[in-house]
Amino acid sequence: MLHATLTEACALSQLKPYVNTASSPTRNLNFASDSLSMLHLKLVCMLKACVNVAGTAGGAGPGSAAGTDGATVAEMYDSTKPIGQRWSTVADSMIWRLYHSEAFLTSNAEVFVSGSDTTSEHRVQIYTPDYLHTSKPRPVITAVNSSSQTTSLFDVDAEIGYSSNFTIGFSNVTSLDRIVLNRLVGSTHGVHSDQRQIVLECTVGATSANCAAPPNNYIAPPGVYMVFVLYEGIPSMAKYVSLQLSDGTMTMEPSVATAG
Numbered sequence: 001m002l003h004a005t006l007t008e009a010c011a012l013s014q015l016k017p018y019v020n021t022a023s024s025p026t027r028n029l030n031f032a033s034d035s036l037s038m039l040h041l042k043l044v045c046m047l048k049a050c051v052n053v054a055g056t057a058g059g060a061g062p063g064s065a066a067g068t069d070g071a072t073v074a075e076m077y078d079s080t081k082p083i084g085q086r087w088s089t090v091a092d093s094m095i096w097r098l099y100h101s102e103a104f105l106t107s108n109a110e111v112f113v114s115g116s117d118t119t120s121e122h123r124v125q126i127y128t129p130d131y132l133h134t135s136k137p138r139p140v141i142t143a144v145n146s147s148s149q150t151t152s153l154f155d156v157d158a159e160i161g162y163s164s165n166f167t168i169g170f171s172n173v174t175s176l177d178r179i180v181l182n183r184l185v186g187s188t189h190g191v192h193s194d195q196r197q198i199v200l201e202c203t204v205g206a207t208s209a210n211c212a213a214p215p216n217n218y219i220a221p222p223g224v225y226m227v228f229v230l231y232e233g234i235p236s237m238a239k240y241v242s243l244q245l246s247d248g249t250m251t252m253e254p255s256v257a258t259a260g
Contacts, residue, residue, distance in 0.1 A: 042103035044111050045182065045197045046129060047228055047235040072096060074127065093125055102187045103127075107226055107238040131233050139176065139229050139236040143169035143208075154224050156240040160213045162220075166241075169208045173231040176204045179211055181225040181241070194221070217245065 073092045093113065097103075100117035111127040132138075145158035145166045160166045168179060181198045198220050202211040209229070214220035222245055226238035 042097070042101065042113075042187075043192065043195075044103050044105055045192075045195050046105060046111070047109050047131065047180065047182075047197075047230060090130075091127055093127075095121060095123060095125065097121070104185050104187050104192070105182060105226075107240075109228065109235040109237070131235065134234060136232055136234055137172050138234050139173045139231045140171045141168060141227070141229055141236050141239045142171050143167070144227060144239045144241055154240075154242045156224060156242045158239075159242040159244055161244060161246050162213055162217065163215050164213045165210055166213060167208055167210055168202075168227065168229060168239075170229050170236070171207065174206050175231065176202075176209060177230045177232060178202075179204075179209060179227065179229050181214070181220065181227055181243075182238070183220070184224045184226065196220070198225075213243065 072094055074090050076088050076090050078086050078088070096116060096119055097113060098116045098118035101113070101115040101121070103111055103113045106112050106126075109132065110129065112124065113127060114124040115121060145160065158166065170176065179200045179202050181200065183194060183196050185192045185195045198214055200211045200213075202209045220243055222243055224240055224242050227241050228235045228238050230236070
């Protein structure tokens with residue numbers, strides 16, 4: 001199993017972008033930065049307020065054997081940087097990830113990358129982001145709502161309700177930057193149609209945080225989420241929580257948006 005780290009990205013920086021050679025192209029395949037044009041790309045919502053384009057690929061479609069123009073270098077999007085500097089290249093997987101390839105965030109805050117129907121690829125890889133390449137302490141979640149198992153249908157650490165308060169205990173650090181929920185995704189064809197990350201409103205103490213759950217189901221649909229705590233940008237390993245409706249009634253999205 002290959003760990004595609006930033007160190008490797010520095011040494012393996014050869015880019016081979018996909019080039020649309022059609023005489024009259026009907027669409028622009030340059031979805032991300034100006035350095036790579038991508039088709040069958042995988043967008044992963046990570047824990048540094050960034051989006052990682054993991055296992056970027058070239059122009060091979062379903063049933064196609066033409067995988068000679070695959071791009072193997074991933075890109076990172078950081079919205080906190082100035083416009084024009086938000087995209088940067090990171091690790092080179094050295095494996096084409098084309099049609100039917102997938103990438104998703106793991107509970108260890110890494111990215112699992114697999115597949116490629118076009119090239120019959122059976123190897124899997126783990127991308128370890130830069131926030132785990134550090135000597136700083138990594139926070140540890142010790143409890144979520146005392147980590148007591150509930151009668152939930154899911155094997156989770158805790159079940160929480162909408163607009164409720166719940167407690168997260170932590171150790172190994174004495175403060176936190178933020179606490180987030182990342183929804184478990186069902187990735188198919190390189191698409192995470194239900195992917196989302198929610199930053200919680202929390203009051204943080206020295207060893208625990210009191211957090212407010214999302215207010216309704218169109219902000220955070222019911223289901224299982226990974227909860228991460230972060231210290232100086234470094235995430236913990238996740239705990240799993242189930243976010244459920246109290247009476248099974250869905251809140252409808254308002255028909256008119258209001259500002260403020």
